[in-house]
Amino acid sequence: MVSEDPQATVTFRYNGQKVEFYYDAGPTHGVLVIELDGQPYLDPDSGKPLELDTYSPTPRYGIRQILTADAPGEHTLRLSVRPGKGTRVALGSFTVLPPIRQNNLLAILGILLGLQLIGVVWALLTGKVLFGRLAEKIDTKRGVILALTIYAIIALWGFFINSTLEFWLLAWMVSIVQGGSQALSRSLYAALTPPSKSGEFFGLFSIMEKFASLLGPLVFAGAGLIFGSSRPAVTSVVVFFLVGIYILTRVDVEAGHRVALEEEAHLQADAAH
Secondary structure, three states: OEEOOOOOEEEEEEEEEEEEEEEEEEOOEOEEEEEEOOEEOEOOOOOOEOEEEOEOOOOEEEEEEEEEEEEEEEEEEEEEEEOOOOOEEEEEEEEEOOOOOOOOHHHHHHHHHHHHHHHHHHHHHHHHHHHHHHHHHOOHHHHHHHHHHHHHHHHHHHHHOOOHHHHHHHHHHHHHHHHHHHHHHHHHHHHOOOHHHHHHHHHHHHHHHHHHHHHHHHHHHHHHHHHOOHHHHHHHOHHHHHHHHHHHHOOOHHHHHHHHHHHHHHHHHHHHO
């Protein structure tokens, strides 16, 4: 939009908080007076009404200007010419920028803390009554499967996550199974290990952990490159949890524990001879 009318004005109505536009400067250009919602727009630095002096002894093109309203919503931006060394004005595109992200860290931490307190009180009052028998039925193996199931839910939810609050809730879900799943898996593995061969067995356990630390990021990065987004990449790791659950369902813990004890007795007998 180009004008040399000394009384020219342009009005731009938008829904948002931040808007940008471009203007040109030159030797015949004047001053742009800015109003937002019928009031002079104040310079954030000086606190004084902002006026754009578009005069320049040499032509300049595509100068960027960003204006920010006090709050998101419907606004009216009005630019008018105040003759200075010239009356010519030239304006480029107007663009409404994405909304300013609000910092809800304190609210999120408060919600998480409140949930924790509610959980503690609820556990003290009703935990034994509601979950006492369930806790007796959930052995180590079922506990690991439950943790892997929660991990799978977390990975699936990661595909749809769309807010900071959801991210913190996912982090909270990870925290409630991360330590327990590792401890239970080691306990289960130890129950299937002859004590005299614990070094060999846990050496293999450690090697498998190294493979997991390689394969997980490899699958994640591959899915991200293929689909061009981190959302499918997060979901792709579900395959590890599902395979782990399937393998674990095929494990006979009692038989494995019995074999480990028999092997230990055999080793002790050989050592005695």
